[in-house]
Amino acid sequence: MPKLPEKVANYFPYPSVRLHQDTFAKTVYEAVKNGRQVVLEGSNGLGKTIAVLSACLPVAKEQGLKIVYTAKTHRQHDRVMEELRAITRKQVVSGISIRGRQAMCFHPFIVRHAADARSTMEICELLKARGQCPYYEKTSANPERYADLQLHISSKPFTALEIQEICKAEGFCPHELIKLLVGEVDVVALSYLYIFDPVIRSVFLKNLEKSLSRILLIVDEAHNLPNTALEIESDSLSLFILRLAEREAKEHNYKDVVTFTAQLRAYIEKMATKVEKETWVSPDFLVETIKTEMEIEEPPTFFEYLHDTGNIIKRSYLTQGKYPRSYIHRVGEFLSKWLDTAKDVSFSHVLSRYVTKTGLSSARLEVVALDPSKITEPVFSSVNCSVTMSGTLEPLEAFIKITRLPETTITKVVPSPFPKKHILSLVCCGVTTAMKQRTQPMYNKLAKRIAEAIRHSPNTNIGVFAASYEVLQRILDTGLENVVEKKFFIEKQGMSSRHNDLLIKQFKSYAEKGGAVLLGVQGGRASEGADYPGKHMETVVVVGVPYAQPSPRVEAQIRYYDTKFPGHGREYGYVLPALRRASQAAGRPIRSLDDRGAIIFMDYRFSTAYCRRYLPVWIRENLKTLPDKPGAIAKELMSFFCLKPHR
Numbered sequence: 001m002p003k004l005p006e007k008v009a010n011y012f013p014y015p016s017v018r019l020h021q022d023t024f025a026k027t028v029y030e031a032v033k034n035g036r037q038v039v040l041e042g043s044n045g046l047g048k049t050i051a052v053l054s055a056c057l058p059v060a061k062e063q064g065l066k067i068v069y070t071a072k073t074h075r076q077h078d079r080v081m082e083e084l085r086a087i088t089r090k091q092v093v094s095g096i097s098i099r100g101r102q103a104m105c106f107h108p109f110i111v112r113h114a115a116d117a118r119s120t121m122e123i124c125e126l127l128k129a130r131g132q133c134p135y136y137e138k139t140s141a142n143p144e145r146y147a148d149l150q151l152h153i154s155s156k157p158f159t160a161l162e163i164q165e166i167c168k169a170e171g172f173c174p175h176e177l178i179k180l181l182v183g184e185v186d187v188v189a190l191s192y193l194y195i196f197d198p199v200i201r202s203v204f205l206k207n208l209e210k211s212l213s214r215i216l217l218i219v220d221e222a223h224n225l226p227n228t229a230l231e232i233e234s235d236s237l238s239l240f241i242l243r244l245a246e247r248e249a250k251e252h253n254y255k256d257v258v259t260f261t262a263q264l265r266a267y268i269e270k271m272a273t274k275v276e277k278e279t280w281v282s283p284d285f286l287v288e289t290i291k292t293e294m295e296i297e298e299p300p301t302f303f304e305y306l307h308d309t310g311n312i313i314k315r316s317y318l319t320q321g322k323y324p325r326s327y328i329h330r331v332g333e334f335l336s337k338w339l340d341t342a343k344d345v346s347f348s349h350v351l352s353r354y355v356t357k358t359g360l361s362s363a364r365l366e367v368v369a370l371d372p373s374k375i376t377e378p379v380f381s382s383v384n385c386s387v388t389m390s391g392t393l394e395p396l397e398a399f400i401k402i403t404r405l406p407e408t409t410i411t412k413v414v415p416s417p418f419p420k421k422h423i424l425s426l427v428c429c430g431v432t433t434a435m436k437q438r439t440q441p442m443y444n445k446l447a448k449r450i451a452e453a454i455r456h457s458p459n460t461n462i463g464v465f466a467a468s469y470e471v472l473q474r475i476l477d478t479g480l481e482n483v484v485e486k487k488f489f490i491e492k493q494g495m496s497s498r499h500n501d502l503l504i505k506q507f508k509s510y511a512e513k514g515g516a517v518l519l520g521v522q523g524g525r526a527s528e529g530a531d532y533p534g535k536h537m538e539t540v541v542v543v544g545v546p547y548a549q550p551s552p553r554v555e556a557q558i559r560y561y562d563t564k565f566p567g568h569g570r571e572y573g574y575v576l577p578a579l580r581r582a583s584q585a586a587g588r589p590i591r592s593l594d595d596r597g598a599i600i601f602m603d604y605r606f607s608t609a610y611c612r613r614y615l616p617v618w619i620r621e622n623l624k625t626l627p628d629k630p631g632a633i634a635k636e637l638m639s640f641f642c643l644k645p646h647r
Helices: 021-033 048-063 074-087 108-113 117-129 134-141 143-153 160-170 174-181 198-208 222-233 239-251 255-272 283-292 299-319 327-340 373-380 396-403 440-455 469-476 497-508 552-564 569-586 632-640
Strands: 037-041 066-070 095-097 187-190 215-219 235-238 278-280 347-355 361-369 385-390 410-413 423-428 462-466 487-490 516-521 539-543 597-602 624-626
Touching: 021 037, 021 048, 021 385, 021 410, 037 396, 048 066, 048 074, 048 215, 048 385, 074 095, 074 160, 074 187, 095 160, 108 117, 117 299, 134 143, 134 174, 143 160, 143 174, 160 174, 198 373, 222 361, 222 373, 222 385, 222 396, 222 569, 235 239, 235 327, 239 255, 239 327, 239 361, 255 299, 255 327, 255 347, 255 361, 278 552, 283 299, 283 327, 299 327, 327 361, 347 552, 361 552, 373 396, 396 410, 396 569, 423 632, 440 462, 440 469, 440 539, 440 597, 440 632, 462 469, 469 516, 469 539, 487 497, 497 516, 539 569, 552 569, 569 597, 597 632, 624 632
Parallel strands: 037 385, 037 410, 066 187, 066 215, 095 187, 215 385, 423 597, 423 624, 462 516, 462 539, 487 516, 539 597
Antiparallel strands: 235 361, 278 347, 347 361
16 A cells, blocks of 8 residues: 655545555655755656645645745646645645736726736736726725635635635725735645746745745646746747837837838848748848848847837826837837847747738747746756656656756656556557658548547547647548548637637537547647546547657757757757657546546657657557558457447
8 A cells, every 4th residue: 555754644635545646745755855856757647736735735834935836727726726625624724826917807997908917017007006996995995804805815725716706706806815815825826937937926926925945846747848938038029010010100200110110021021022931030130231221320229219119108008098008119129139139049030921810921030049948947946946747758857957957856757557458559550740751642541540540439539639730631631520420629720718618618528429529739728738537538649740840940949959968959859849749649538547548649650769768658668559451440449448340
């Protein structure tokens, strides 16, 4: 029988411990007790969330540390509160999950107009200063009731939405209440951005009233962290923004800005005519062009002028009660970053073409960050200790190097608790999405294999996740929907979060109605941001290895990593991100110990030693390679699900 350390057991709320869950909890406890960093890989179903909370809480209580639990989605944040509630059956613990000010606000002006965190903050502060926010005013006018709520919420776990509902009933501002609560509860669950974005972090730590050195940091689903860090450091400027900046300059009679934005837009449009998708741009050449052809003698000074002009316009809008967005400010901000990163080899500068949501062709300049450690290292080197975990982190040494965790970081790959008979892992030979083999006969063959998998799975839901939207569309173009008697739900490129959630909800509703097929892409919301326990998905088909298409930014990433980690550039910058996306998609049906799932990799490359070694242990240890012939998938699925042959 697995056994937990005594202090961990005091917080663990369940009557039994899952197989290997004790190893996970003990590893975490010993690390954080000694102020160490620890990186762990553990499969879904292991019970990582409750294990890490039970291991960290006794240490945090004894040493006066604040537990900050970071994860990518609101659902994961709320899951932390659910587990804390279970712990309250044994110990007194408190916690809150947090959503941004914009998502929590009740004020109709912010609800209607604020589209980003920064403008929300500016509008909010102005409304408060003018006494024009009734929710803030009531907070100040009813201090006793406000204090009662503060005491009530800080006594046990609450989700952000629960706090919002309480405040709505009372007429109080949820954001102001949360600002006070973060410093009083044991655990705060929130987005990566609150800790890893330097600007947001400074505000958060001020409210928390603790430095990073007094934080016990938990990073969940950490395979997302490097990309999130690169997104924080990157920036872009589109033709659309330049048009809006030009219009704004005309409205406010800044003739020099009108001329400059028009010239820069024309220059980018001219460059874009020679580009198919993306090209590298010399940062110095662009600055020199601005200096000579656009007659800007001192570009740095002019970029600062754009920034200051935008601030004047924003303050003017706020005074008039209008939405305080300035596109001129945005242009100045981007060009200053372009200039600041011109000599920095950890950034690449590109011009890319893309299709807008309305179907029009457009272009943008981009400052592309290449080094996630610039964002992650300052945090990991400053916190008291940290726990970094995911189901898809191997090789752990690579993750440690990329994020610049200390060399003394403890690592552990915890075995899967799943019974081997509950998982079927297959690789199909004879099919691939490799670029040179993307022919119509190959897509026809892939569609036939997918149809075979769908027909011979139980009468429940099936997921099909392709390497890209292009591959997904080419498979659909074969007429797959016409040969399979199941309802299809298709993830669309650019689909909003709300529409995606609705799509998944509708798909799940078919689990008890004979089943449906969800088609999406590896790395998309449907293949990473959602869980499909039980019959919500019992078979998943992973179509192709989702390698990024060769491009200047991908090549720059590989070159940069090759410089930092000689001999590992392609592995760290190209192979690992793709195989992690594939592994995340493959793990969708396996969410609890009772689940049974069939995983079918439709690309022969997954059977090679090169790709196999990057798959999670629980998948690769029983991975079976099928011959290239019809019926091979059907035979395996019928045996696994104990089905009778189709007549």
